[in-house]
């Protein structure tokens with residue numbers, strides 16, 4: 388293969404791995420060094436070496452280095468888990484210690500009220516470097532942000548702790564007739580990318596599940612009442628539908644993206 392095309396492909400892979408997992412690009416480079424050093428040849432050698440170094444990086448090195456940036460992995464509890472374990476495998480589960488304290492108090496409060504309801508987190512922050520954004524969430528760069536899944540239920544009204552898309556993003560609880568349609572307002576004002584998350588589903592699942600008003604309201608109350616929370620983003624029509632009064636719940640502005648597929652939390 389032409390040398391320039393090879394360099395271009397490696398650059399694209401390096402960039403993508405870095406944007407998606409932060410450490411993946413560096414692991415990709417280290418893999419080349421090891422591939423050369425290890426003379427023994429076997430099928431999928433490069434991939435095997437990459438996966439071994441990546442696993443060590445994700446589960447050993449990154450948690451240690453994260454401490455230098457005042458970050459740690461989200462601590463899981465019985466009722467606080469990642470919506471998709473890929474979040475953990477891709478190093479998108481790091482927060483400041485204050486956020487873990489906050490999440491612990493939210494999970495304790497919720498556990499006392501409703502043992503069926505689980506807090507299912509989505510993207511948080513990367514382990515290293517303040518200012519390094521976790522795409523596509525530009526603001527998730529300081530260890531203080533975390534996205535949380537809406538709550539869903541089955542036809543009988545029983546809470547089901549699952550998502551409606553593979554990624555946990557992009558399936559919207561649309562405004563009903565008579566409710567404020569913020570998406571329409573933002574798009575009319577020229578913010579055409581306001582509903583960009585519709586491209587981030589990675590496929591829709593669990594079509595039979597529906598938005599749980601009761602479950603999401605309980606979750607929102609726990610999220611806004613615990614100490615340490617600065618603001619929570621939820622689309623205005625859902626705030627109104629759930630009769631939520633907290634001043635912590637804000638509209639994020641048209642320059643951002645819609646929040647009727649997930650909840651965004653920012654801790655002080």
Ligand SMILES: [Zn+2]
Nearest residue numbers: 524533534651
């Ligand atoms: Zn967010």
